[in-house]
Amino acid sequence: MPAPLTRRTLLAGAGAALTLDAPRLAAAGERTLRIAMTAADIPLTTGGPDNGFEGFRFTGYTLYDPLIAWDLSRSDKPAELKPGLAESWSVDEGDRTAWTLRLRSGVTFHDGSAFDADAVAWNLAKLLDDKAPHHDPKQSAQVRGRLGSVASWTVVDPQTIRIVTRTPDAFFPYQLTFLLVSSPAQYEAVGRDWQKFAAAPSGTGPFKLVRLVPRERAELVANPAYWDPARRPAYDRLVLQPMPEATTRVAALLSGQVDWIEAPAPDQINALKAAGHRILTNIYPHYWAYQPSFLPGSPFTDVRVRKAMNLAIDREGLRGLLNGLMIPAEGSVPPDHPWFGHPTFKLRHDPEEARRLLAEAGYGPQRPLRFKVAISTSGSGQMQPLAMNEFIQQNLAAVGIAIEFDVMEWGTLLGRWRAGAQAPANQGIAALNSSTGTFDPFNAFIRFFSSRYAAPNGFNWGQFSNPDYDALIAKAQLAFDKAEQDRLLAELHTRAVDDALLIWVCHDVNPRVVSRKVDRVVQPQSWYIDLATVTLA
Template identity: 55%
Template sequence: MVYKKMVAALRHLRQTKRIALVSVGVAFFATPAMSEDQVLRIAMTASDIPLTTGQPDSGFEGYRFLGYTIYDALINWDMSSAEDVSGLTPGLAESWEVDAEDSRIWTFTLREGVAFHDGSEWNADAAIWNLDKIYDEDAEQFDARQAGNVRGRIPSMDGYEKVDDYTIQFTTSEPDAWFPYQLSFLLFSSPAQWEALGGDWDAFASAPSGTGPFKLTRLVPRERAVLEPNLEYWDEERVPRLTRLELIPMPESSSRTSALLSDQVDWIESPAPDAIPRMQSQGIEITSNPYPHTWPYQFSMQEGSPWRDINVRKAANLAVDREGLEAMLGGLMVPAVGIVTPDHPWYGEPTFETRYDPEEAIRLLAESGFSPENPVEIKVLISTSGSGQMQPLAMNEYIQQNLAEVGIALDFEVLDWESLFPNWRRGADDASSRGAHATNITFAWLDPFSAFYRFMHSSMAPPNGFNWGYMDDPEYDRLLDEARVTFDQTEQDAILAEFHARMVDDAAWLWVAHDVGPRAMQPRVKGFVQAKNWFQDLTPVYIEE
């Protein structure tokens, strides 16, 4: 395979620094008409560089660009297909199994022959050290910031231990069929590098060491992160083709668009819909692919919240003209009628139809004493940008107009993404929520826990999880608890379908859109396969001459 030969040549070149080999590298690059300077500049939606110590912040954009590039999980995502929804694949663990007699016990066999970027060895001791940095508050390497970013994603973790040099064992607090999905968010940093930097996580952030396909070589807060390939990456199929990857925070969509049109960057996340025709006229390519994503309003169910009235909840869902919103976004969304799409096995058979019906919305609000002349007043936390937030300002203004027409007056509390996202686990009653009745944070439904449990189970109320609005429904809890301990996939799907149908019938949230992950890139950017996932694999990407 030409590419594997090219990687081998580059490895040898860096090790020996023999100029004679440069001609070999150029010859291999010539086959795919690749530019000699393989530099990719990406404008992110974040306003700052996500945390680089191992457990990123800034939502899933943090994982996309500074998580799965520098680090690996025990279980990774397979992002190689544009046709199939991404599934799990072995990462730093070669295999795993649940105990046949006690389904709370999981045994993981670790991958041998893997090294961190600093050259130190990946093994069970490194794995336990990383688990302690998240779960053992008495450990010297414990990092509250990293713990806060990931603990809520792995709620059933109860214990862990080393079995031998390449085997570890987890114990969950109760049987949990979703545990492997949760472990995909736990990334592993180098203990040796942390110790070499004096046990300082701030110093580690500027010189991190993981096992991932890229290494971070330069970090300038709020300006850029520069990554280079890990030519010794354990998965030879995923050794990067780029020589340098530059990640630039740029929260304003107009700024990202201008940067792309002026050739200051090669790729932008979430292009402004009204600029797409102009970009296409200049040869810029627009990519998109639907993926498990929902853009909602998550309601507060606390005393005094208007959303406690089911008429208000249903009216809001009937007042949004989703097709009009789709047209405003240039077709770059899919209307949402629940957390998951109607073709998904978890959707179920709800009796309430989420649709555009403003007359019915007005009727329902009238039953509760509200009208366009006497509206119910509701405050919502929104962001200016952020991971998966699409075009939050324009979308929220559109929804504000829709709801005003039926008798719901929205007042927005606008925060930057780095302020809104941490509020998610603080809850509606926290001072940082500023008395809001809803929050607008998008999320992935990659698995049942991330889709439902962390939001709707009463045990996930802050600070344990992301039940921001303090939903407390015994029937929700019963169905979710039953699904979580059901290891037969068909039976589990049926339980989740019943749960989701109940949610839709309750109009538990305001469902608005599913994203299609639009990106715009210069025509010279090649090799990108847009997976049906929040996360994307940058290792196949290259720059063509």
């Protein structure tokens, strides 16, 4: 376990933070918000962000708008869908694979060109049509798996587009929160070059990018012509800085280099409060877990091993390590969630039962269980991955499981995740540590438990395949009635927990810290946050 931070290490971190190139001086009187992200680089700015949901949070929903958006205006209930660039959407009652979206009129891109149905079709091709001349493999790698239901699309008129899904899918509207619309006209203006577009992007969002320095910072300015007056920023400039080390982020805030940090070091919470900074937390749809490999030869093909690892983890001890900034997991969703169901396997700390199961599976002192796990140094929703993994490593050692880590940056881990356990880069890796969102059925369950989404076609890293699960998922996707959806998803989650398909650890509470400079900010129950509505003192 890493040693706790001391005043000496913190001051050393402050010195390191101050050696980073500080953001250029703002114009006189300019109001600027400076944020330290957990990402190691600026997420892609082209409309298909990388770096997981943190990418969508910082360079996605700031520069761009989706067709269907999240309502991030409240903190007292989970975020819900709301109209974005699409004013309305509906499914054809006679053909439930056909969706019609009516688009907003009068919306323009940052370059002044008009947003319309042709632009939406162009963006779908950018991501999903490998033969389109403007297809971008980088953006496609980030978003294609999140639009897995799309089969085809047709422009009906300038304000209407029709999208056909591969099969009826009641959850399809959630996928459209990931379709950010970039400007076809700007792509032409920069010479049909996505790299040049990244430096001078054009979306419809509340901010415009004016400066991009890879691995150092991005500077965005308010878009005074933004189509939604309620979300026109009340400050002038937003500066995003990558800082993957928690100690560096804390030092940057304490030294005044930034005004806001993501994922603070837990043992510095009291020091941050004492310095007058505000700690923001809220439950949100998240879990932190290990995805096991189900390939032949993996120890996790044996349910007893999967259950033993779940029982070996001391989640309450981990909560103490994180200064209370987590909720122990009992599955992918909390027990009070309508999708939780009634699993009979209870996640708890029971090392004696873990040892018994391992012995039953053929492991013990004479044949110890050893394997390697891919983990990240930081990342969107990854909380404090190094400290947490080292703590869990000790828990597992206590029951006879020896794990070794393959440590990498979050962006690299995402690439390994998308490649799948069978990929050459993942040879020798038996599990992958990642966080994920549970804000919709696809992200919570389907992308992990459906054989259709086995990587590289989706996010089923471990290559899990079971026809019973596939059939239940297909049945849930046909349920357009909410109560029936909830019943089927609860049945799916019950089976997943009883089969221990993942090794669940905890739910994050999304901690971030803001200085006195930040006046008003809504901390929603979401992976995302509306930076456009933040106000500064």
